[in-house]
Amino acid sequence: MKTEGGSEEAKRRAGERAARAVEDGTVVGLGTGSTTAYAIRAIGRAVDEGLEVRGVPTSFQSRQLALEVGIPVTELDAVEGIDLAIDGADQIANGDGAGRGTLVKGGGGAHAREKLVGATADRFVVVADPSKFADQLEHPVPLEVLPDAHTVVADDVRELSGEPTLRDAAAKDGPVVTDNGNLVLDCDFGPISDPEELAADLALIPGVVEHGLFVGLVDAVYVGTDDDVEVREY
């Protein structure tokens, strides 16, 4: 479930700036989405100029793009670690209190692999435009769920005062099916006062493969605007 984003110029600046942080001889996590795509293309150009990297894609989309631009791709279980992961976000908490730097991800349904790769990385950098920030998270939280679990998970979400919606596919009848063969429930909890507590509650629901709240994972956010990039360390 995607919300309206910022300008392409802002996304491009954020993505290309993050790509400059990729060092020679490293393994880089390749996130998913329109902002990260600018980073992947920039890494591809650097590879053309001699940069040696291996990319661990987080989705079919990022793998396809990496292959298209010439980044050698590998898998998480074929590397000893990830030096840097670059990824986008659907919403970022910028308040000073609990939950600062917490993300909602999964607008493209890729958050399970994105969390795995981001959590594995020595440094996890998010690329975004200013429209992604909020004082308090309120973006619906995507849950990747086992296909036959969607009704019971939806009931559990309602018990947590959330409103679940099975994500429909745009160019196919029926629901979105993730790269892992699962379904997605977009769960509206309204303003989320305690993201850490909600993340813990969601993680305990049987049938939930992964939820889209990223708590305590991000190291920095590169915020692109139409004429600059601000780096916010967390």
Ligand SMILES: O=C[C@H](O)[C@H](O)[C@H](O)COP(=O)(O)O
């Ligand atoms: O599943 C998709 C991801 O979490 C994306 O990183 C997120 O939706 C942000 O994408 P975009 O940069 O296109 O706004």
